[in-house]
Amino acid sequence: MRRYLTFLWECMRISFVGDWRYHLWMTILTIIALIGLYAYCEQLVYGLVTTGMTDQVSWGMYIANFTYLVGLAAAAAMLVIPVYVYRNMHLYDVVIFGELLAVAVIIMCLLFVTVDLGRPDRFLHLFQRFNFPLSMLTWDVIALNGYLLLNVHICGYLIYTAYCERRPSPLFYVPFVFIAIIWAVTIHTVTAFLYVGLGGRPFWNSAIIAPRFLASAFAAGPSFIILTLQIVRRVTTHHVSDEALLTLRRIVQVAMVINIFLLGCELFTEFYTDSAHVASARYLYLGLHGHAALVPWIWTAIVFDGLATVLLIVPASRGLPLLNAACVLAIFGIWIEKGMGLIVPAFVPTPLGEIVEYQPTIRETLICFGIWAFGLLLYTIFVRISVPVLSGQLTYRKRFGQPAD
Amino acid sequence: MAPTSEHEPLGPPDEQRSPALTRRGFLSKGAATIAGVSAVAAALSPLRNLDPADRPTLEKLLQKHYKEMTPEDKQRVLERIARQVEARYHVRPDVQDPPPLKGVEFVYALNISRCIGCRKCVYACVKENNPSRAPEIQYIRVLQMEKGSIDVEGSNHHYDPPQVPEHDSFYMPVQCHQCSKPPCVKVCPVEATWQEPDGITVIDYDWCIGCRYCEAACPYWARRFNFAEPQVPAEELNPDMAYLSNRPRTKGVMEKCTYCLHRVRRGRMPACVEVCPTGSRKFGNVLDPDSEVSYILREKRVYILKQDIGTLPRFFYYFDERGSRYHEPIAPVGPGGRT
Numbered sequence: 001m002r003r004y005l006t007f008l009w010e011c012m013r014i015s016f017v018g019d020w021r022y023h024l025w026m027t028i029l030t031i032i033a034l035i036g037l038y039a040y041c042e043q044l045v046y047g048l049v050t051t052g053m054t055d056q057v058s059w060g061m062y063i064a065n066f067t068y069l070v071g072l073a074a075a076a077a078m079l080v081i082p083v084y085v086y087r088n089m090h091l092y093d094v095v096i097f098g099e100l101l102a103v104a105v106i107i108m109c110l111l112f113v114t115v116d117l118g119r120p121d122r123f124l125h126l127f128q129r130f131n132f133p134l135s136m137l138t139w140d141v142i143a144l145n146g147y148l149l150l151n152v153h154i155c156g157y158l159i160y161t162a163y164c165e166r167r168p169s170p171l172f173y174v175p176f177v178f179i180a181i182i183w184a185v186t187i188h189t190v191t192a193f194l195y196v197g198l199g200g201r202p203f204w205n206s207a208i209i210a211p212r213f214l215a216s217a218f219a220a221g222p223s224f225i226i227l228t229l230q231i232v233r234r235v236t237t238h239h240v241s242d243e244a245l246l247t248l249r250r251i252v253q254v255a256m257v258i259n260i261f262l263l264g265c266e267l268f269t270e271f272y273t274d275s276a277h278v279a280s281a282r283y284l285y286l287g288l289h290g291h292a293a294l295v296p297w298i299w300t301a302i303v304f305d306g307l308a309t310v311l312l313i314v315p316a317s318r319g320l321p322l323l324n325a326a327c328v329l330a331i332f333g334i335w336i337e338k339g340m341g342l343i344v345p346a347f348v349p350t351p352l353g354e355i356v357e358y359q360p361t362i363r364e365t366l367i368c369f370g371i372w373a374f375g376l377l378l379y380t381i382f383v384r385i386s387v388p389v390l391s392g393q394l395t396y397r398k399r400f401g402q403p404a405d
Numbered sequence: 406m407a408p409t410s411e412h413e414p415l416g417p418p419d420e421q422r423s424p425a426l427t428r429r430g431f432l433s434k435g436a437a438t439i440a441g442v443s444a445v446a447a448a449l450s451p452l453r454n455l456d457p458a459d460r461p462t463l464e465k466l467l468q469k470h471y472k473e474m475t476p477e478d479k480q481r482v483l484e485r486i487a488r489q490v491e492a493r494y495h496v497r498p499d500v501q502d503p504p505p506l507k508g509v510e511f512v513y514a515l516n517i518s519r520c521i522g523c524r525k526c527v528y529a530c531v532k533e534n535n536p537s538r539a540p541e542i543q544y545i546r547v548l549q550m551e552k553g554s555i556d557v558e559g560s561n562h563h564y565d566p567p568q569v570p571e572h573d574s575f576y577m578p579v580q581c582h583q584c585s586k587p588p589c590v591k592v593c594p595v596e597a598t599w600q601e602p603d604g605i606t607v608i609d610y611d612w613c614i615g616c617r618y619c620e621a622a623c624p625y626w627a628r629r630f631n632f633a634e635p636q637v638p639a640e641e642l643n644p645d646m647a648y649l650s651n652r653p654r655t656k657g658v659m660e661k662c663t664y665c666l667h668r669v670r671r672g673r674m675p676a677c678v679e680v681c682p683t684g685s686r687k688f689g690n691v692l693d694p695d696s697e698v699s700y701i702l703r704e705k706r707v708y709i710l711k712q713d714i715g716t717l718p719r720f721f722y723y724f725d726e727r728g729s730r731y732h733e734p735i736a737p738v739g740p741g742g743r744t
């Protein structure tokens with residue numbers, strides 16, 4: 001017990017230790033996060049009127065970012081599956097970075113949902129009258145918090161045993177790793193079902209949303225990990241092999257191709273049928289009655305997705321510069337497509353045919369940046385702690401000169 | 406990102422170093438701590454402007470869900486609401502909780518052949534139900550449509566001619582359809598909204614967490630959210646209130662049409678029915694075979710908006726046999742509620 005408290009204290013301490021680059025990076029993130037907190041306090045005082053949301057478009061940037069980030073949390077599963085299911089050992093050393101990313105990202109998801117609430121002071125009502133299993137939102141609460149706990153346990157256990165210089169006992173984490181794989185699929189499915197199950201919103205009411213969601217998640221998540229691992233490799237002593245990155249490249253490659261294919265299926269169904277239900281899709285891709293706020297965004301996303309897919313298919317992307325470019329394109333493309341492109345059009349036009357466009361406000365944007373900064377801050381701290389501990393540089397024995405029995 | 410191991414002070418910490426370094430380290434750490442704490446304080450500073458009524462209190466925290474309240478709890482809560490309304494508006498309200506009547510299921514029927522689109526119902530509803538005037542919340546939306554189709558997508562929400570009805574147009578007022586299979590109730594994560602035995606879907610404004618999932622789920626765009634603290638002029642406040650309908654709301658919660666629950670459970674008609682100059686609006690108990698609505702559902706040509714979604718609304722549109730509009734043209738109601 002005492003050793004565990006020492007471990008937690010040690011984690012706290014070490015997250016403040018680093019060279020000037022580390023301090024600069026952390027300071028910048030902290031400042032952005034605090035600006036976001038300031039904007040959120042204003043929102044608490046004045047209400048959600050500080051956002052661009054209206055009764056017509058009642059969900060905006062917060063839910064869009066939430067949706068995208070649920071996808072990003074899939075990164076963990078995409079690292080875990082090759083290692084634990086297919087015994088691909090290239091990724092063995094880096095799998096923990098995926099799990100840590102999942103922890104940070106799920107915390108961001110929960111923050112994005114919280115800032116979207118009109119009465120966050122009443123969140124305890126969830127524990128008192130939980131509308132399970134009827135409301136998909138309650139499923140999502142379980143899915144996200146469960147995934148968070150699973151990954152916190154797996155990462156915490158592995159890092160702590162390394163700190164104590166013990167071999168981790170497979171019994172204590174391998175079963176959880178396998179549960180987490182299935183759970184990673186459920187968080188996307190359940191989050192997609194949140195939208196899919198609404199009969200009054202034809203744009204969402206389509207079975208393809210969940211599979212598309214998974215495909216884009218399995219592209220964006222590992223893309224993010226590819227970039228992160230290179231940063232870890234550059235600024236720490238942790239070993240990340242090129243093979244690990246190339247294994248991830250193949251995952252992103254396949255996921256991107258599937259994503260593009262499913263997008264094509266959706267576009268065909270909407271536009272070839274050309275029924276009354278196409279209004280939202282028309283608004284998104286072509287504009288509706290002169291309203292076209294999302295059109296430049298979605299075409300940017302499609303160009304980015306397309307370019308990324310082409311880059312990933314050509315053999316030249318086995319080289320890192322091109323691979324990185326493809327990953328950046330995929331991350332941004334999917335952010336637009338799975339965020340604003342999925343949420344906002346469902347509200348335009350309204351079920352009564354009114355067209356009101358959504359324009360995020362500065363305060364709303366600052367809150368989003370704040371949460372992103374906070375998430376990156378958390379992830380940096382996680383990496384900062386895990387690298388020296390897992391490499392055996394920072395252990396209980398080395399620190400206090402006693403054997404950790 | 407994390408630095409390389411060369412920079413990492415893995416040895417025992419400060420106490421073994423030179424005293425000067427420790428002092429310097431102490432000072433810079435202290436300065437960093439002060440800077441950090443003041444930055445957090447600055448970030449939290451907008452909270453000073455929080456309305457005292459918005460602060461979480463023990464009383465609010467302990468308030469139970471409507472369905473779990475004992476009669477004594479309910480009495481206390483109604484008392485508190487009356488107190489709060491009086492403090493804010495200087496009007497003593499009569500806050501009640503009229504129960505649903507046995508053997509009653511309310512149904513609404515609206516004659517599209519007769520409606521002239523004057524929007525008197527919209528403003529009578531606002532006057533009755535105490536929704537926010539700024540930002541403006543209205544439960545009824547009247548759609549102007551061209552003769553020849555019933556397609557909400559081509560409808561005009563913001564028609565503003567000097568006189569209604571306009572030639573070649575018809576009008577379709579839409580409000581909460583009080584569905585028998587309400588998607589809004591299904592999706593609410595905290596059961597803050599439910600269907601009462603008389604068919605009215607209500608919201609416990611003290612329980613709603615403001616996630617707006619119900620607003621996304623509603624196929625009739627019938628739900629409204631309080632994006633800001635609702636503003637109702639004290640002289641316009643309707644003091645005849647019920648817990649589940651027109652008592653004042655706070656910011657951050659949903660609200661909707663309740664068929665004027667506080668009136669209809671006491672044998673009165675909803676405000677929109679009462680005000681309609683053309684008699685297009687009919688309301689009553691569908692379980693009573695002699696009621697006007699029962700007659701309409703039995704005998705008239707009835708249309709259900711978005712029937713394909715299958716939410717089984719308790720709101721029906723109907724047509725006269727001889728397509729006719731008996732009313733002379735009149736001036737529509739303006740935004741101030743004036744005729």
